[in-house]
Structure formats: C-alpha cells, structure tokens
Amino acid sequence: MKFIVQALVSRLVETGNLTVTYPDGSRQTFGDGTGNPVHMRINSRKALWGLAVDPAYYLGHHYGTGDIDIVEGDMYGLLKIVFTGNPDFQYYDTRWNRALERLRYLLRWAREKNSVVRSRRNVQHHYDLTGALYDLFLDQDRQYSCAYFERPDQSLDEAQLAKKRHIAAKLNINRPGQSVLDIGSGWGGMALYLARQLGAKVTGVTLSDEQHALSVKRASEAGLGDEVKFLLQDYRNTDGPFDRIVSVGMFEHVGRPNYLTFFKKSASLLKRDGVMLLHTIGRTDRPTANNPFIEKYIFPGGYIPALSEVMQAVEKSGLAVTDVEILRLHYAETLRHWRERFMARRDEAKALYDEKFCRIWEFYLAASESAFRWQNLIVFQLQLAHDQEAIPLTRDYIGRGEDCLKAHEGNPKGERRGPRQFPQEAAL
Structure with missing residues (x-):
C-alpha cells in the first residue's frame, strides 16, 4: 500500500512542502519546497491502507484515532497543500475513488431518508x-x-x-x-x-x-x-x-x-x-x-x-x-x-x-x-x-x-x- 500512497501524494503535491513519514520509519518529501512546511507521520499500517483505499474517509478517521499525526504544521496546512498543490488533479480523480464516490451516491437514499x-x-x-x-x-x-x-x-x-x-x-x-x-x-x-x-x-x-x-x-x-x-x-x-x-x-x-x-x-x-x-x-x-x-x-x-x-x-x-x-x-x-x-x-x-x-x-x-x-x-x-x-x-x-x-x-x-x-x- 505504501507505493499507492506515494503515487497519490506525488500527483497531488507538485507545489508546497510536505514530508511524509511511513510506518516503517522511511521519510519522503513532496512538492517544490515553497510555503510553510508540513510533516505528516503515518503511525500504523492500517492507516497506510486507509489512505490508499479511501483517503476521503480515512485521513480524518485515522487522525482522530491517533494513527496519523501532524508533527510539523497543522491539519489545515496539510489540507491546503493537498487541495492547492496541483489544481489539475484531486484525489477523487483516480478511477478507484470515482468508483467509491459513485457507489456512495447510489446508496444515498438509504442514508438520507430521514423520518x-x-x-x-x-x-x-x-x-x-x-x-x-x-x-x-x-x-x-x-x-x-x-x-x-x-x-x-x-x-x-x-x-x-x-x-x-x-x-x-x-x-x-x-x-x-x-x-x-x-x-x-x-x-x-x-x-x-x-x-x-x-x-x-x-x-x-x-x-x-x-x-x-x-x-x-x-x-x-x-x-x-x-x-x-x-x-x-x-x-x-x-x-x-x-x-x-x-x-x-x-x-x-x-x-x-x-x-x-x-x-x-x-x-x-x-x-x-x-x-x-x-x-x-x-x-x-x-x-x-x-x-x-x-x-x-x-x-x-x-x-x-x-x-x-x-x-x-x-x-x-x-x-x-x-x-x-x-x-x-x-x-x-x-x-x-x-x-x-x-x-x-x-x-x-x-x-x-x-x-x-x-x-x-x-x-x-x-x-x-x-x-x-x-x-x-x-x-x-x-x-x-x-x-x-x-x-x-x-x-x-x-x-x-x-x-x-x-x-x-x-x-x-x-x-x-x-x-x-x-x-x-x-x-x-
């Protein structure tokens, strides 16, 4: 799963200054070094899997559980890099995430039928x-x-x-x-x-x-x-x-x-x-x-x-x-x-x-x-x-x-x- 996260972040972050530390202790820097630096540490393999499979849900979920930490900067700074680092690409542009979004959309009536x-x-x-x-x-x-x-x-x-x-x-x-x-x-x-x-x-x-x-x-x-x-x-x-x-x-x-x-x-x-x-x-x-x-x-x-x-x-x-x-x-x-x-x-x-x-x-x-x-x-x-x-x-x-x-x-x-x-x- 590490290579999937690496590929996704590489496409997301062309500008900015983001460092990611993986569960195995390895570290990688993304972006062109501009702006305030942000360092995200992924503390567990389940968090790595989550980011690879469904970042829209698991980034917040695993930040809540402590499986992801921001050791430099803050969460807002991380999201700024993610959403502005490459205006031509967003995480949901991948084939897998488009399929997830489509599935959620099809199941929307069950969740939203509010009696x-x-x-x-x-x-x-x-x-x-x-x-x-x-x-x-x-x-x-x-x-x-x-x-x-x-x-x-x-x-x-x-x-x-x-x-x-x-x-x-x-x-x-x-x-x-x-x-x-x-x-x-x-x-x-x-x-x-x-x-x-x-x-x-x-x-x-x-x-x-x-x-x-x-x-x-x-x-x-x-x-x-x-x-x-x-x-x-x-x-x-x-x-x-x-x-x-x-x-x-x-x-x-x-x-x-x-x-x-x-x-x-x-x-x-x-x-x-x-x-x-x-x-x-x-x-x-x-x-x-x-x-x-x-x-x-x-x-x-x-x-x-x-x-x-x-x-x-x-x-x-x-x-x-x-x-x-x-x-x-x-x-x-x-x-x-x-x-x-x-x-x-x-x-x-x-x-x-x-x-x-x-x-x-x-x-x-x-x-x-x-x-x-x-x-x-x-x-x-x-x-x-x-x-x-x-x-x-x-x-x-x-x-x-x-x-x-x-x-x-x-x-x-x-x-x-x-x-x-x-x-x-x-x-x-």
Whole structure:
C-alpha cells in the first residue's frame, strides 16, 4: 500500500512542502519546497491502507484515532497543500475513488431518508453536545451558520449580526406583528432578532433538546416570551399559516428523499402574499455523494445539494423563486474564525470530552474551511413566494432594509418597543 500512497501524494503535491513519514520509519518529501512546511507521520499500517483505499474517509478517521499525526504544521496546512498543490488533479480523480464516490451516491437514499424519528436522532448526535463546547468557538449569539462579512476586517460577532440583518431585510417584514416561522431555529438568535428589531411574532421549531431549552430561556430573559415561542417538534408537524418563513442552516439535514416534502410543507404554511428565505450550504458542481467522514462523525443523514437538485423540488411545490444569492467565501471566513477560536481553547474542549473528540473536531473544522475555500462548497440564499408581487420589483429594498435595521440596532435597550420605521416599498 505504501507505493499507492506515494503515487497519490506525488500527483497531488507538485507545489508546497510536505514530508511524509511511513510506518516503517522511511521519510519522503513532496512538492517544490515553497510555503510553510508540513510533516505528516503515518503511525500504523492500517492507516497506510486507509489512505490508499479511501483517503476521503480515512485521513480524518485515522487522525482522530491517533494513527496519523501532524508533527510539523497543522491539519489545515496539510489540507491546503493537498487541495492547492496541483489544481489539475484531486484525489477523487483516480478511477478507484470515482468508483467509491459513485457507489456512495447510489446508496444515498438509504442514508438520507430521514423520518421524523430518524431526523431527531441525527440532530441530537450533533446539536445536543454540551453548550459549553459551542461557547468555545461561536459568537455570543451562538450563530452556527455562515456569517456575512460586509468588510474583511469584521469580527465574527459583527459578521453574524450582519447575516441576521441581511436575511431579515430579504424577508421584507413591513409591519409589526407579522407571523414568522423559523424552521431549525437553533439557539434562538434569528427568531429573537426578528422579534426585537421588527416586532415580528415568531415561532421557532427545533429537534434539539439543548437548543430548545436555551432558546426558551433566552426569550424569557429578553422579555420576549409573548413575541417568540419555541417548539420541540419537526417542521412536518407544524401548523400555519405564516406571513414569513425563514430557515437558516437546517436544509442540509433534510436529505434528498424529503426535498419535495420540505417545500410542499413550506408552501402550505406560507400565506399567499408571504415570503420565505432559505439559507443553506450548497455545491457549485454536479450532484454527488457526501463526504464520508462528515457523514459518520459530524452530520449523519445530511446532504449538501447542487442548486439543480433544490430547484427541481421547488418547481413541483407551488412556490416560485424570487431571488437567488450565492455567498462564496463567507463561510470559509466564518470557519476560519471558528477553527482559530476552537484551537485557542482546545484544552477546554478536551476537558469536556477527550483527545479523540478534539482531533475529530479539529479535522472537521479544517476540512470544512478547506472545502469552502478551495473546493466546491458555497452558500445559497433562496427567496421564495407564491405571488411574485410579494417582493418589491428591484433589489434596492434589501439595502434600505439593512440601513433601517442598523439604525434600530443602535437604539438603547429600553427602546426596543418604540416606533419602528419600515422601508416603504408597497408602491413598487
């Protein structure tokens, strides 16, 4: 197996500075010597076999088990060399890895057919980890989705606030008291923002016990218990109708067999003059299988769609697409912040769990950032409606809405119930 790994790495790394030590103690250097040096040590023959047979899974798996170590540099540096060392070749370009990817793609329906019970179990796998873990690397509002960097020098907290503002402006909430459904409401930040800044009446639904408990607590502490309610239930069991629907970072967990169900249910919950905003990770290329490491260790049952897969379901649902925006490197920057913050407090994460957990999460954050920065992952923001006149004719209303929200965010805390000025767009 050593010669297979050598051949693969030789093709992957034409530029960069990578040293590999094999289980037999031999050492080999790849690349042209430029950039920061990285030294990977393969500690066991099973890790060598894994890298030869299925690097997409076994690099992260064996880094987690300790069968692979990074003795110089870090995992992010290794992945940078792997994904940028030869732009004309990637590990999945080999005949064997294309066959593996094809097999995973053919078996996708069994993994992604998420019933109500299975969806809850999958969500609990990730989101019911202790909240103390997420406090180590998320912003103060616990936004666990792509931030929106209006400026390169923005802090994570500023960019996450800008994300909420951008989404709120696209929802075009134009009067107090409008009803909003937040599908996959997380720890409640989006729902609380819409209630506080726009006077919306928000219902958030989540399948995570941890998220639900904290969301309810946050609404009560903010004095928004009458404006915001959080339900521990599946979106498929939700009753409407609503003036607006928002879903941020939840669609990745739906699974392709349920896409039409998701959009048909959303269509039935949305009023005829309503607006929906869907924010989801997507891919720039053709439909393919999920990363097997992420599937097993991080997000079981999930899938990252191509835009074509989403549109097919939307077209059959009764909803119409009224706006599409692609956020390209925003998630790469978000993940950079998360990775750096996690690594700065890694010892605290280890105290909460163990070394294997930290290694798996270190790989997850580094690999995810790499995928958004150098591979095929992006974020889609899709605006949907029944009636095309539900949205102003031009996109100018988004910027005006953001400006109004910025001004309102600066109000003293005690003025949140005061008069609220909305952009006047009804004539368009």
